Amino acid sequence: MFTSRKGLIGALAAASLFAALSVVVQMERDRRYATDRPAEEVMYVQSPEIMKRLVLSYDAIAADLYWIRAIQHFGRERHSIAPERRYALLYPLLDLATSLDSRFNLAYRFGAIFLSEPPPGGPGQPDQAIALLEKGIKAMPHKWQYYQDAGFVNYWARHDYAAAADWFLKGTRIKGAPFWMKSLAAATLTKGNDRSAARLMYTAMLESGETDFIREDAARRLRQLDALDEIDALKALIRRYREHAPAGQRLTWQALGDAGLLRSVPQDPDGFDLLLDPVTGDVRLNPDSTLGALWMDNRDAVSSAKPSTPPAPVPWPSPIGSPPLLGSSPLLGPEPPLPAFGS
């Protein structure tokens, strides 16, 4: 029947007609009986031990497939229009991937980032992120990067600066860890307002730094800590002054000097005059100061220290907003010669 040319054309036409009809029937069926419930992602096997048995010697490729699934799950949830994004399978998928291939570096590092991402962009599970990184450290103790990542999870997600500094410090003990991790630990302690610990760390770096850059950077950081301490002292001074000053009195260094509270215009350790907001009484580092930017205590805004790049100029006078700058002055040091105020 189908051997002749006519038979062949007829058969092809019949097959095409049936195919078109099946599409039409399917569309009609979906239109009448469509379900509203979207397909839920299911993970039938969540136990790493069972999965290791099931995949025999193909654990590496299985780990890759679970990693791809984890990325797809994270992306799908993140772009979902559903009001609640649960990311329920993210940690089990990452746990499986890293159990099947314990040296899966990217799964540990990116997995921790995904897990610690706050809602709605992520599940906001820093505990799980830390657990994943600890698992990575157990599998590959030579990876200082995991300590760094754990530090950042504590810094950004938990705002636990002491724990972050502790992780950075642990990372410095790993062979091959970069020199700046110790500086990072100290700076994080400063951010967490633990200046004494930061000072100890920077002092140690100053004494034992392997290169000039490390020692110079540590010295600059110590001067920045001095600046922080002195600005705190100045602020306390200004608060005392305002309690007794006449109402509406403009705050200037001159006024404080006339009140006998200051001997000279306060300067940072690099010799730049500190700036005083006459309205709010806040004390700030001169934008031209060579001390550079610093993390401000008790603020979430972070700016990285750039020793050689002068910070962006802060409009003056202005309400105190973003911080970055601090300086120091010899306020608590030996008496400087009295300059003429206003000159």
Add this chain to the structure above:
Amino acid sequence: MKTVARIALNVFKESVRDKVMYYLVMFAVLLIGGSMLLAQVTGGQDVKIIKDLGLAAISLFGLFMAVFIGIGLVSKEVERRSIYSLLAKPITRPQFILGKYAGLVLTLTIHVTIMTAALYVVLAVYNEWTIPEVKKIWEAPALDPALVKATFLILLELALVTAVALLFSTFSGPMLSAAFTFGLVIVGHFNADLKNFDAIVESSAVVWIARVLYYALPNLASFDVKSDVVHGLAVTWGFISLSTAYAVVYTGTILTLAMLIFARRDFK
């Protein structure tokens, strides 16, 4: 030896004519090539997944070839009754078994080499497309010569599995032989659990039996260095030598059993 070589060459020619082998190799090569597409969704693990998928494909398809051709090496000759004319010739039964085995191992070697070459071609193309900054973070270079170590050990494993399939083929039909061979392959990958039985069982007799089984059954997991090679970890020549020695000795044991069973089998 000449007789064995002639039989081996005959087996090789027969397998070359077998379309199933061609399809398996072609599918493996396509899968290896397709790994480049899969690599796009891995979020940075592209070269890792190409290598993982490539080595897994070589291992898996090689296993299929070893089992499905190995189980029919002797049983097909018996079913077709061509065994009578073969044994009427001046060929001893051990020579017949050795020749069949050598022929299939030669076939597997050629196919594994083709698949390895395909993997290297894909990696070479990917290496060419990738910028140097990304290459710096790879744990091992794309065109890593250590991949050959992994495929060599895969080939040793396949040679051992072929011997097992041939053994079962000497006394049972294809279905049972396939079931026994796959069963032994699975057991071979869980061998380490038998060694550590004393950690979970108190009975010393059971522990002793488990220990005996650990040494008696083939330890296939020890040939698996795919993950080590992909992560750039060293696979020493000492390890390869010992694995080769183990494969040779264990295969020799299996082939000796196969020759013994086949020699005593009555085809009337």
